Amino acid sequence: MLSEYKEVFLEELDEQLQLMDEVIMQLERDCESREVIQSLFRAAHTLKGSSAAMGFEEMKRLTHRMEHLLDLVRSKEKTVTPPLIDLLFRALDSLKLMKEDIVTQDCITVDVSACLQALERFGSEEAGGGVPVTAPSAEQDAGRTAYGTSAAAAAAASGFKWPELSLSIRLHMKNAIGQGLRLYWVSVRLSPDCFIQGARAYVIQTMLAEWGEVLLAAPDYESIGESGMETPELTYLYAGTQESSELAAMTANLADVAGADAEPVSPEEAEMDYRAHGDEEASPEPEREPVLVLVPPAAETAAAAESLIRQPASPPTAQQPAAAVKSKAQTIRVSVERLDDLMNLVGELVIDQTRIQQVARTQRRRFQDDSVGELGHIADHLSRIIGDLQESVMKARMLPIEQLMGRFPRMIRDLSRDLGKELELVMEGQDTELDRTLIEEIADPLIHLIRNAVDHGLELPEVRERAGKSRQGILRIKAAHEDNQVVIYVEDDGAGIDPAKMRSSAVGKGIISQEEADALGDREAIDLIFRPGFSTAQRVSDVSGRGVGMDIVASHIEKLNGMIDIRSELGRGTSFKIKLPLTLAIIVGLLVKCNGQTLIVPMSNIAEIVRVPAEEIRSVRGQPVVLIRNQVIPVADIRDRFGVSGTNDGRKHIPLVIIGSAEKRLALTVDELIGNQEIVIKSLGAYIGKVEGIAGATILGDGSVALILEVSSLFGKAAVR
Amino acid sequence: MTAQEQYVEFGIEREQYAIRIQDIHEIIKMQDITHIPGVMPYVKGVINLRGKIVPVLSLRDLFGMEEQPYTKQTRIVVVNHAVDTVGIIVDRVSKVTTFNDIQAPQGRFGGLDGRLFTGIGLTSGGLVGILQLEEVLLQD
Structure with missing residues (x-):
């Protein structure tokens, strides 16, 4: 259970750290920008909240210091100076180390006391404006807490019970009543040992939304995760068909809920207040709901925003992130495994589709019939759809x-x-x-x-x-x-x-001999950089x-x-x-034939395909080579690699597939070029395991299995000769 | 192991072997096999079993017998082996059967290591070697 929250926490941590990185860089360039400072402050604040919720005390303290320091900058008591930037970076690096610790060993072992002290010192020294900022963090914290409770107390004293209702919510209420639903104020007390209240609040809200309709949530779950709540109580305005006792019981049964109440809302309440509001802000005709038409959207959101501000439990800094999260709500997180599964299924489809295409072609050749033509059309359509599907799935995996x-x-x-x-x-x-x-x-x-x-x-x-x-x-x-x-x-x-330096250095290191070095062109000399042991x-x-x-x-x-x-x-x-x-699962491959066996060369490894007269393949020191555009490329016969004998028995032109792996080039002679095709890489399975020279296999349109060459291993073979 | 368990009985040359029926995925006719260079000689290659790539082995080769051309009777017995599916080429598949009498394998059975067998089934037609798949497939 904990690990589930940990994952959520780590994701958030990752996001915030990345954000901080960017923002501090921005701050370095533009020292004055208030927005930049504000977003940095917010990131530190967010992390403080979530690390406290997760019980990572060290991290909380560090982020608290950062937040404090940034607060001083925000209030112009400190200016942004290079030492400050460095310090912020240092704190950020400490946070990153902590994150590593959390990932690997679930607790923080890295010592950040030096960084903490530096932050503290920086925060207290030369505090301008006559405000002594020597107050240690404990006092700060105490101040905050006091503020929080007194605000809550004040709210209670003033007789405040339910959140204010905005105009749009009142309209929703009316709608719900019109549909014959009952309205309730549902209040939920979270149990005190609830981890990440925000996540729990989200679950509760989702459940309520499943049973009926949630018109208002106070505080909204999006605003909770950051700091937790002093009094973990959630209030919802709910519309549904249940009886109040039934609803209360259902809610109380949810995990981490200590208690729940459901209090009916009288229809008049919505009506009366609505009227009052209507006088102030909207149309003078509240009876027939013309407000929707007359009130421009801006006014409505303004009203909604106003109601947000009035919600007592929502901390003021939470509004902006909450808004940001809302706009992001169109995305969902999906585990990579699921996408992989999906990709595999699409792979199967791609294979079947090529087979159907092939069957359709043979049928067309054999029969003259309307139904055969139709089969062709269907096959074409199917392949278009599968193509689109494949692209969509691929896109889903793309970042x-x-x-x-x-x-x-x-x-x-x-x-x-x-x-x-x-x-x-x-x-x-x-x-x-x-x-x-x-x-x-x-x-x-x-x-x-x-x-x-x-x-x-x-x-x-x-x-x-x-x-x-x-x-x-x-x-x-x-x-x-x-x-x-x-x-x-x-x-x-x-x-x-410098090619000359490369040559002499390679000779000096014994990577190549002097003659070899002399024979190298400038480009090849530069390519030496990829040789092992070269620097x-x-x-x-x-x-x-x-x-x-x-x-x-x-x-x-x-x-x-x-x-x-x-x-x-x-x-x-x-x-x-x-x-x-673009992707690792589906590739474009060139189908070639060698001794009757079809082989596939990944298109991404192919530099070019040429057909050369047989006599252009010459032998240099026993190694067949071919000269293509002034580049000498060694030639290899795939048949050698596959242990089958065969000669280029007097063919005039030989097709050459020039493959490249990293900086190396090699020309493969093949019997026949068939064409290129999208193929799905499948492994040969655990029983056969890894085979030298084979990257995997795929199923062709005719249902046969073709092997995919592993290009990089061919080079090793050629180099031996 | 109860004596009434069901087995699929098959043969190579004149010998009869059997595999527990629940270890068998399916039995198919001979297919085109794609040869893979550089693997064990008894691995004849891979086939496409409805979109899945399945390696096939020759039981003849595994048991040190001469390869024979495939006939109409040649079958591939597809078995589940750990997470993998593996096909075994046999000369013929005879029947689904049960054994009333199964004896523990002695040191050797028909010139083969007794460890390759979980037992020897006695039938009116003769002796049937019940394969210990793990051992047979893991041979080097």
């Missing part, structure tokens, strides 16, 4: 890459400060969507590339000046869709990669790592069926281009 890119500005800010570089970060295409699994998988390689660009790519400001460039380097991260693939660029306008950094900094960088990046991208390309110009900068498939 904007912003999820990932949002993390970069902070990281880059810290990096550039540590390394003494000045740079401008340009991010484009944050709304590019890709599969959520891919977003997770691509994070590490991307971060690596960025670190490399800042550390090795961009020069120090003085060096840049001497080279006649602006002091500030430009780091550009760009994402976009390019023919059904996602491409991500990481570009810098730094020093670029041109003069020193090993803790920023871009220990020379394990680029080859790991490359192999990671290979695993995702992607490609990485590097372009570099000496003195001008370096550009990495990562190409990824």
